[in-house]
Amino acid sequence: MPESAAPSTASPQRPPLPLRPEVEGLEGSKILEVWRLGFGRSDLIPLWVGEGDQPTPDFIGRAAVQALHNGHTTYTHKRGWPDLRAALADYAERHYGVRPVDEAISVTSAGMNAIALIMQAIVRPGDEVVVVSPIWPNAPAAARIAGAQVVPVDLDPLPEGGFNLDMEKLASACTSATRAIFVASPSNPTGWMMEREQQRQLLDLCRARGIWLIADEVYHRFVYDRAVAPSFLAIGEPEDPLFIVHSFSKSWAMTGWRLGWMYHPPSMALVFEGLIEFSTSGAPNFLQAGALAALREGEAFAAEITASCATGAEIVHGHLAGLPRVTIAKPQASFYAFFAVEGMRDSLAFAKQILNETGVGLAPGSAFGDGGEGFLRLCFASSHERLEMAMQRLQPVLR
DSSP: OOTTSOOOOOOOOOOSSOOOHHHHTOOOOHHHHHHHHHTTOTTOEEOSSSOOSSOOOHHHHHHHHHHHHTTOOSOOOTTOOHHHHHHHHHHHHHHHSOOOOGGGEEEESSHHHHHHHHHHHHOOTTOEEEEEESOOTHHHHHHHHTTOEEEEEEOEEOTTSOEEOOHHHHHHTOOTTEEEEEEESSOTTTOOOOOHHHHHHHHHHHHHHTOEEEEEOTTTTOBSSSSSOOOGGGTOOTTSSEEEEEESTTTTTOGGGOOEEEEOOGGGHHHHHHHHHTTTSSSOTTHHHHHHHHHHHOHHHHHHHHHHHHHHHHHHHHHHTTSTTEEOOOOOBTTEEEEEETTOOOHHHHHHHHHHHHOEEOEEGGGGOGGGTTEEEEEOOSOHHHHHHHHHHHHHHHO
């Protein structure tokens, strides 16, 4: 279930017949568990999911509505409109100096759909997928659903806040059963970002050992010391064992549109065309007009929303960094503050306590894997007024 979907109040029931073990064993979302407690509260300040509080810009919506009125309501190209794929190639060239060929680009029904398709394409039952953790829980869940064993490699928390990736630890976690490594940079939830040298080391490791590399670069625009985050696209060769996942959700406030894209080896164009056919039959036709408008006309908006998040990061860090129980670094990238609270042993219980006492919804760190316990995640993509109000409410309970 996407982070942003409204929670169901229906009580769970056992199915009439057995399901696949990978599905029966799926854990529920701990973010959703907190969400249920606050759903419908009139005083709620929801900072628990990965979206801001502003709607999609009008110029994007108008393009989709016009396409709807013009009859773009039929099936269309499985890997996305050719014009949209060309615009995605332009986008990559503009930001990374690399222009992928058309066969290396597929439009998907959300970034999550891209991840699921990749897992369907490469993962076999019994394979291992190494994930850099703490991590957004939907990605490892997709690997488990495909039958893989997920092997987390935790980022090392730094004493002053922030995180570091030990490349030797990551390499040691890979075995003969390792089918893929999944890394999100910039990271949800930690805000950590992989720099170019580590990207080269990781890509070289995957080349040498015959391991697929899946790079989630959804937050590539949300970087506060440069224009865009380093991308594997800039250093990869066309037929490297490399997938790069993107989404329209964040940079253009399109979370509900469920549109994403991926870069993949050109030789796999027909593979993904087939997988898309047998899953969604392609991203909705008229919505792709909005995505095209976002790419062609949305640079100013993407820059504006990133600048707003930079101020949001300052607000959150400024209020929380001085609290004696809190360890927090100024976020480097993405739009999350992932901070430790001294004495907190159960982040899920504490997130519920915070919600009950303050009306502020935060995500428990344990939702992002065992390495996230002891932390809370706060999304600062909201308006500055809402963030200031949330900080005033949070300070007494976090002191």
